[in-house]
Amino acid sequence: MPRPGRNTYSDQKPPYSYISLTAMAIQSCPEKMLPLSEIYKFIMDRFPYYRENTQRWQNSLRHNLSFNDCFIKIPRRPDQPGKGSFWALHPSCGDMFENGSFLRRRKRFKVMTSEHLAPSKPSEAAHYLQQHAKLRLSALGTHLPQMSGYNLGVTQPSTFKHPFAIENIIAREYKVPGGLAFSTGYPLHNQLTTAWPHMYSTGMMDTSAPISMSTGDYSAYGVPIKSLCHGGQTLPAIPVPIKPTPATLPHHLPAFLTNSPQSLSPTSPQTATSQSSPATPSETLTGPATLQSVAVH
DNA sequence: TTATGTTTAACCCGCG
């Protein structure tokens, strides 16, 4: 309904897996975590296809949430009652989706449980996120909100992320195909569009409105991108270490906590290089990808 | 009761 006009692709199934869709939803939120219902909403808002057969796909989605280690459950705090928990992306699974490989993951993200370098067990990650959220909010003098609080979010523009980070992709949706978004300088733009046709082309939102995203659409699920700019907050967009430290990264968690304002450091240089090379966005994942995620199962 | 979560299992598909 948010797209009365030409809902051309309305009935076709988006090429994204539930994992991707879920990740998108989560990433779109400043807090980087959403309750199940909001994830549903996000998907339904953007992809008309999912406005039907809700029973079916939502069941599948829930299955994915539980089944995949890349999603972690963050329990609600007593002061933020509501149903269900919040879901977030495992801090170290950022690479899983990076490089534009959203259409299909290369490997199932598996947490290196037990023994050695169990750098990031879901529990820890969850705890971290929790703490993080708590800190930020408290810093803002706010209580952990249900949904409304999310707009306190940050995701400031400065936290530049890899052009293929879900975040960016999502962001572009609101930034209009025109490409004035920050990805302007990326030669990848093109590939992006092909990779995410559903998001760009014939956007469901009025592409007519430039930086828009404005109003309606977003407020729907409380992810007002605009709010990112203000808020006098310093913390970076949050967890999901969209990648850097290819190999080792046992200590990434603490890293966030220290909230180095610009986690951008890791990604930016990288992006620069990767983009310079003809590298195909989707593949070219190459080497390091295997870090701590194992393919077992 | 319903929304959430968790599990198990069967299938489909693309890739090596």
Next chain:
DNA sequence: CGCGGGTTAAACATAA
């Protein structure tokens, strides 16, 4: 063909 990722169904458990 086998493997692994993704999808769908369905049974169950649990919390609000």
